[in-house]
Amino acid sequence: INRFNYDGDYGTVLNRFLIQAAIDYPLTVHGTGGQTRAFIHIQDSVRCIELALGDAPEAGERVRIFNQMT
DSSP states (O other), rough: OOOOOOOTTOOOOHHHHHHHHHTTOOOOOOOOOOOOOOOOHHHHHHHHHHHHHHHHHOOOOOOOOOOTTT
């Protein structure tokens, strides 16, 4: 089951900002506000999935973890 958490414990800042913007509530910034996050374009993300599927591991082979930002 997919969840859309927007709370401070389990939600992401993006989810929290979306909810706050939707209800016209001021965006809450924690800490210094200087934290950054990398974003990837959806077309690039789909290409990464396509590449991973094209080079899928054989049965019994170890799982490989991919980082789309690097």
